[in-house]
Amino acid sequence: MTLPPFALERYFAPHEHRVPFLFSSSDCEPLTLERLLTLADLETRKLWNDLRLGYTESQGLLALRQEIANLYVTVSADDIVVVVPEEGILLAMHAVLQSGDHVISMFPGYQSLYEVARDIGCAIDHWEPNERNGRHFDPTALNRLSRPTTRLLVINFPHNPTGYLPSAQEFQALVAWAQQRGIRIFSDEMYRFLEFAPEDRLSSAVDCDDRALVLFGMSKSFGLAGLRIGWLATKDRAILDRVKELKDYTTICASAPAEVLALIGLRARSTIVGEHLTRIQGNLSLLDGFVSDNPGIISPVRPRAGSVCLASLDTGESASSFCRRIVEEAGVMVLPSTVFNFGDRHIRIGLGREHFPDALRNFERYVTEGRNLKA
Numbered sequence: 076m077t078l079p080p081f082a083l084e085r086y087f088a089p090h091e092h093r094v095p096f097l098f099s100s101s102d103c104e105p106l107t108l109e110r111l112l113t114l115a116d117l118e119t120r121k122l123w124n125d126l127r128l129g130y131t132e133s134q135g136l137l138a139l140r141q142e143i144a145n146l147y148v149t150v151s152a153d154d155i156v157v158v159v160p161e162e163g164i165l166l167a168m169h170a171v172l173q174s175g176d177h178v179i180s181m182f183p184g185y186q187s188l189y190e191v192a193r194d195i196g197c198a199i200d201h202w203e204p205n206e207r208n209g210r211h212f213d214p215t216a217l218n219r220l221s222r223p224t225t226r227l228l229v230i231n232f233p234h235n236p237t238g239y240l241p242s243a244q245e246f247q248a249l250v251a252w253a254q255q256r257g258i259r260i261f262s263d264e265m266y267r268f269l270e271f272a273p274e275d276r277l278s279s280a281v282d283c284d285d286r287a288l289v290l291f292g293m294s295k296s297f298g299l300a301g302l303r304i305g306w307l308a309t310k311d312r313a314i315l316d317r318v319k320e321l322k323d324y325t326t327i328c329a330s331a332p333a334e335v336l337a338l339i340g341l342r343a344r345s346t347i348v349g350e351h352l353t354r355i356q357g358n359l360s361l362l363d364g365f366v367s368d369n370p371g372i373i374s375p376v377r378p379r380a381g382s383v384c385l386a387s388l389d390t391g392e393s394a395s396s397f398c399r400r401i402v403e404e405a406g407v408m409v410l411p412s413t414v415f416n417f418g419d420r421h422i423r424i425g426l427g428r429e430h431f432p433d434a435l436r437n438f439e440r441y442v443t444e445g446r447n448l449k450a
Contacts, residue, residue: 078194081186082414090408096434099410101235101383103269103298103351103427111299111336114343122335133327134319135306136334142341143306146291148282150308156318157329160265160292160305161187166325167288167307168192168227170317171259177222179258180229181212183236183415188229188263198224204237212239214249221256228253231263232277233270236415236423237385238378240270243277250283260287265295265305266381268348271356275379285310295382297340297347298427304329304337351427355382358431362424365439372442375424382427385412390442393419405441407434 091097115123122138134140135157143157144150158166164187172178174196180189182201189199200220204212217228230249233240241249253260262280270276280287292305309315340347359377362384366373375386388394394411401407412421428434 076194078190081190082416083186083410086410086414087408090402094402094406094408096405096407096430096437097428098407098425098431098434098438099383099423100425100428101423102295102300102425103382104354104429105298105301106340106347108336111339111343114346115339116342119335119339119342122338123332126331126335128331131328131331131334133322135329136338139304139334139338139341140306142338143291143308146341147279147308149310150279150281154281154310154312154315155306155308156315156322157304157306157334158318158322159303159326159329160290160294162322162325163290163292163305163307164188164263165191166318166321167261167290168195169321170314171227171261171288172197175224176226177224178227178229179217179220179225181231181234183412183417184229184231185235185263186415188231188261192227192229197226198222204239212241214245214252217249217252221258225256225258227261228258229261229263230280231265233266233378233381235266235381236383236410236412237376238381238383240275240277240378240380243275246277247283250280250287254284254286260284262287262289264289264291267291268296268344269352269355269382270380271352272379279308281308281310288314293337293340295427296351297344298351299337299340302330302333302337302340304333351382354429354431355426358426358428358435359384361432361435362426365435369439369443373422378426382425384424384426385421386424387421394422395419398422401438401441405437407437407441409438 140152140155144152168191172195176197178192178197281289288309294300373386375384378384395413398409398411410423
């Protein structure tokens with residue numbers, strides 16, 4: 076493989092576990108092990124207590140896959156393979172693509188969603204948001220981007236980093252567009268269930284299209300990134316079988332403790348996700364207040380879902396310069412849009428962490444001191 080450096084991860088690496096104030100994290104507040112175990116039912120508590128630390132089933136613990144299937148309408152445990160979330164992207168792309176294929180991918184986005192396909196030898200076109208229309212992703216743009224060789228459409232709703240979420244009608248039209256052209260959908264649904272209004276939740280792509288391939292996991296919506304548990308779901312058994320074959324070259328199987336802990340988290344999802352949503356919406360209200368009280372610094376587009384939003388930096392300084400200064404001088408880590416290769420005038424803000432109010436206070440203290448605003 077000749078994959079380029081993963082810009083976002085390389086940016087996070089020197090800062091994420093060292094700076095006092097994280098202002099850009101995309102995941103929700105991580106649960107402690109003690110807290111998660113208090114949510115276990117009798118069955119999962121026994122599984123945890125009796126756990127043997129041997130190899131696990133390559134496709135994933137059956138009880139876990141059955142619980143995952145409950146998140147969908149038309150999916151069974153046999154339609155699911157448990158993976159590390161990042162691994163799932165690699166396996167999926169290698170299972171469905173070959174050199175010379177054309178891929179349309181939402182952009183900006185998580186780098187591996189398009190770079191893995193590029194490394195395979197695919198041609199990539201980016202489906203970008205309309206900045207003048209609330210960062211709306213216009214479906215009509217897909218007609219211009221598609222080619223006879225288009226094999227895959229990569230989507231991500233709720234979207235990272237913008238927080239964009241289409242209407243149900245727009246989403247169904249998008250799925251129909253791909254189906255009519257024989258284009259497979261890869262749907263990154265890592266922020267699903269973080270819709271601020273439950274009625275805005277989209278159907279999973281796997282419930283709308285038998286050929287769709289869906290990625291989800293415990294990292295974002297559940298605040299359990301340290302488990303490294305995700306999954307791919309599809310009703311296309313030939314593709315799923317190929318994913319399982321490829322997985323023998325990567326992780327082979329999941330961590331036994333992580334699978335049981337993920338099962339506990341999934342069964343307690345109403346409690347866990349409810350707490351995260353309350354925190355996100357409270358943090359978003361604080362951000363609204365900051366923007367109202369401090370005009371001319373940042374202009375976020377208010378998200379409808381997810382744990383992140385994208386804000387333009389209105390001071391005239393480049394985002395990369397500003398983010399470098401604030402992490403070095405104030406210990407506040409903010410993510411510049413350069414890590415998404417999306418210009419140099421936006422920053423991503425993370426809304427899901429418990430210490431967001433502290434990070435925002437230090438962010439505000441820094442930017443409201445006149446000497447710290449540079450053009």
